[in-house]
Amino acid sequence: MNPLTVYKKLRKKFGPQHWWPVSQVSGVRGQMFEVCVGAILTQAAAWTNVEKAIVNLHRARLMDPERIAKASIAKLKSAIHPAGYFNQKAKKLKAFVRFLDAHGGFEKLNKMKVPELRETLLAVWGIGPETADSIILYAFLKPIFVIDTYTKRLLASFDIRFKTYDEHRLFFENRLPRNVKMWNEYHALIVAWGKNKKADSIGSTQTEQLSLRRVQRQ
DNA sequence: CTCCAGGGGGCCA
């Protein structure tokens, strides 16, 4: 299994994915923040629901670290309600803006190298490996390969299985050119592949193999 | 009706 070859085939089949969609409202820092908010809200949630929550946050003037820090937990919950798990996610957003303030904001965090930034993010309550890596890749535009359940299924379709998140991540990072734009697009394409495969109607590893070969042929 | 999304924390052996 050559990750670069699979990438090219996925790109040919599914085309540009346009991740990460952000509202063009408030400059680079605002966009970075919105990506972080989206990364937290999309945990085990459909992106269509996350979009509604993001619209609500803008309308409530809450798409801003200081506004979220000052907002009541009730107001925050009602804004993000459509994204689900709103009790947990309201706390997570509060924890994240507290973290941002404690670390001097995006400018200061941006000076960190990827390993330090990753450790720092993982220390925040509510941020696990995938959310941390999504923030590093899509908000900070630094090179890290995001792993999700679809990525594991993709590897599994080649009978490649690892125990830990980082083993999956390093499998790709060690076999691909260190290219942020490509890693950005690759993760989005894998999600597109996963959704397409599900639309085909699925389940077993065999079906997943057939589904991927179908992609490779085209 | 069931299933499950662009996960993560807590608990317990």
Next chain:
DNA sequence: TGGCCCCATGGA
């Protein structure tokens, strides 16, 4: 560490 359970909405 590894396995479970919990969190919750909304589209298919």
